Amino acid sequence: xxxxxxxxxxxxxxxxxxxxxxxxxxxxxxxxxxxxxxxxxxxxxxxxxxxxxxxxxxxxxxxxxxxxxxxxxxxxxxxxxxxxxxxxxxxxxxx
Amino acid sequence: xxxxxxxxxxxxxxxxxxxxxxxxxxxxxxxxxxxxxxxxxxxxxxxxxxxxxxxxxxxxxxxxxxxxxxxxxxxxxxxxxxxxxxxxxxxxxxxxxxxxxxxxxxxxxxxxxxxxxxxxxxxxxxxxxxxxxxxxxxxxxxxxxxxxxxxxxxxxxxxxxxxxxxxxxxxxxxxxxxxxxxxxxxxxxxxxxxxxxxxxxxxxxxxxxxxxxxxxxxxxxxxxxxxxxxxxxxxxxxxxxxxxxxxxxxxxxxxxxxxxxxxxxxxxxxxxxxxxxxxxxxxxxxxxxxxxxxxxxxxxxxxxxxxxxxxxxxxxxxxxxxxxxxxxxxxxxxxxxxxxxxxxxxxxxxxxxxxxxxxxxxxxxxxxxxxxxxxxxxxxxxxxxxxxxxxxxxxxxxxxxxxxxxxxxxxxxxxxxxxxxxxxxxxxxxxxxxxxxxxxxxxxxxxxxxxxxxxxxxxxxxxxxxxxxxxxx
Numbered sequence: 001x002x003x004x005x006x007x008x009x010x011x012x013x014x015x016x017x018x019x020x021x022x023x024x025x026x027x028x029x030x031x032x033x034x035x036x037x038x039x040x041x042x043x044x045x046x047x048x049x050x051x052x053x054x055x056x057x058x059x060x061x062x063x064x065x066x067x068x069x070x071x072x073x074x075x076x077x078x079x080x081x082x083x084x085x086x087x088x089x090x091x092x093x094x095x
Numbered sequence: 096x097x098x099x100x101x102x103x104x105x106x107x108x109x110x111x112x113x114x115x116x117x118x119x120x121x122x123x124x125x126x127x128x129x130x131x132x133x134x135x136x137x138x139x140x141x142x143x144x145x146x147x148x149x150x151x152x153x154x155x156x157x158x159x160x161x162x163x164x165x166x167x168x169x170x171x172x173x174x175x176x177x178x179x180x181x182x183x184x185x186x187x188x189x190x191x192x193x194x195x196x197x198x199x200x201x202x203x204x205x206x207x208x209x210x211x212x213x214x215x216x217x218x219x220x221x222x223x224x225x226x227x228x229x230x231x232x233x234x235x236x237x238x239x240x241x242x243x244x245x246x247x248x249x250x251x252x253x254x255x256x257x258x259x260x261x262x263x264x265x266x267x268x269x270x271x272x273x274x275x276x277x278x279x280x281x282x283x284x285x286x287x288x289x290x291x292x293x294x295x296x297x298x299x300x301x302x303x304x305x306x307x308x309x310x311x312x313x314x315x316x317x318x319x320x321x322x323x324x325x326x327x328x329x330x331x332x333x334x335x336x337x338x339x340x341x342x343x344x345x346x347x348x349x350x351x352x353x354x355x356x357x358x359x360x361x362x363x364x365x366x367x368x369x370x371x372x373x374x375x376x377x378x379x380x381x382x383x384x385x386x387x388x389x390x391x392x393x394x395x396x397x398x399x400x401x402x403x404x405x406x407x408x409x410x411x412x413x414x415x416x417x418x419x420x421x422x423x424x425x426x427x428x429x430x431x432x433x434x435x436x437x438x439x440x441x442x443x444x445x446x447x448x449x450x451x452x453x454x455x456x457x458x459x460x461x462x463x464x465x466x467x468x469x470x471x472x473x474x475x476x477x478x479x480x481x482x483x484x485x486x487x488x489x490x491x492x493x494x495x496x497x498x499x500x501x502x503x504x505x506x507x508x509x510x511x512x513x514x515x516x517x518x519x520x521x522x523x524x525x526x527x528x529x530x531x532x533x534x535x536x537x538x539x540x541x542x543x544x545x546x547x548x549x550x551x552x553x554x555x556x557x558x559x560x561x562x563x564x565x566x567x568x
Contacts, residue, residue: 014456
């Protein structure tokens with residue numbers, strides 16, 4: 001399967017990353033090379049092989065339904081770059 | 096001579112005998128770091144006062160007896176920075192809790208001391224992707240220490256730390272250990288809690304020790320492993336005393352040599368050194384068996400789909416709101432995300448986020464991600480079949496000795512291919528160690544080479560036993 005040209009601007013939008021024109025051109029080229037390399041996967045017949053998500057799968061992990069102490073509001077806010085009125089501050093989303 | 100040249104085991108004995116107190120060890124180490132770090136660049140920060148206060152109160156009857164352990168800067172320790180080598184977390188992040196591995200380490204009596212440099216968010220194999228400083232190889236300052244746990248390996252091999260923690264997603268403990276000349280162990284996936292390790296690729300990441308000796312690796316591993324309710328992938332498996340693997344022989348141990356790992360592209364010095372290591376293992380009584388891992392050729396490609404895919408999801412948490420860098424230039428929310436992330440992340444992290452986003456994007460999932468997951472199954476089965484015939488596998492850790500600074504900088508694909516021998520153990524979740532073998536002479540400098548020993552799932556004991564027997568010769 002030949003790798004198609006990556007729609008780099010569209011991908012950057014999905015990833016919420018602003019790119020300069022120079023970055024977009026460079027990443028487009030580099031990712032193209034990497035994806036071209038990744039085509040070596042086609043050397044093996046993968047049809048019908050069961051996919052692996054985790055090498056050591058541990059399923060149905062649950063814990064006792066008991067209340068535990070978490071961070072206080074003040075602790076939760078200590079690393080916020082901006083806060084106001086004991087809350088995380090974000091740019092305006094509603095006019 | 097600084098106490099930082101000593102092993103954990105020897106200092107543990109001296110502390111137990113009442114010859115020295117852990118405060119002396121921390122004070123000595125702080126002076127040594129102060130003097131040596133400007134040249135080596137292994138540490139990003141260290142808080143000597145805090146470590147001294149902790150060492151002062153240390154319970155010297157505990158196995159790790161107040162000994163200071165350096166910590167890779169992606170593992171949270173309460174009240175300390177955790178930059179991940181990134182601008183994203185460098186300005187205003189202080190860890191609000193101890194990682195699961197740190198909780199264990201402390202209950203074994205250790206004192207976390209110092210934050211070690213790394214490739215940004217653990218993405219890289221030279222530590223040159225750190226946004227916060229250059230780390231040099233202690234054996235040759237013109238060369239890289241490897242990565243991503245380059246600060247950890249440089250500190251241990253350069254005698255600026257007794258031992259350190261690193262994290263390994265595709266070789267990030269073993270490869271820098273090999274290139275700097277120390278021991279580095281990646282445990283079985285799930286052995287060590289990932290809670291509080293800043294996530295890169297969650298199905299591959301694992302914390303482990305970098306040490307001066309195999310015995311020290313066993314000692315530290317005793318105080319890292321175990322089930323943690325805060326990491327749903329941590330294994331509920333019995334944790335043996337790993338130091339029982341030390342001082343044993345390897346007569347009759349079946350050692351597999353994977354045909355696909357001894358290839359033509361190997362650096363001649365690496366090839367010679369690893370061949371000599373294999374001869375030594377045979378002389379020690381091990382039985383050598385040639386085996387095949389036929390899907391080795393797709394390991395790197397599989398990894399560079401799975402790891403960036405998981406990274407693109409994990410790094411979505413950096414939104415510039417709850418923690419991390421926030422742009423001053425945004426006027427609306429979307430612009431806030433775009434600019435905060437563009438300003439906070441460096442080039443390699445952006446490259447991998449874009450690659451991961453692309454392979455997961457609508458229409459490409461089956462062509463890349465699903466295919467990689469299928470290839471991952473074949474790689475895992477290769478190991479299962481090989482381990483029906485042998486107890487451990489050995490290989491070079493890295494195809495070449497340490498590169499010169501800047502040599503791989505503009506060629507990401509070439510850098511990725513350096514991980515060819517370390518990646519499969521992550522994809523299959525297996526324990527693997529790198530232990531120094533004969534160094535090679537390059538341009539008049541003696542450069543370390545690592546021998547990798549890979550074991551069956553949860554069989555760190557046999558990996559350590561083989562590595563220790565090899566180390567003692």
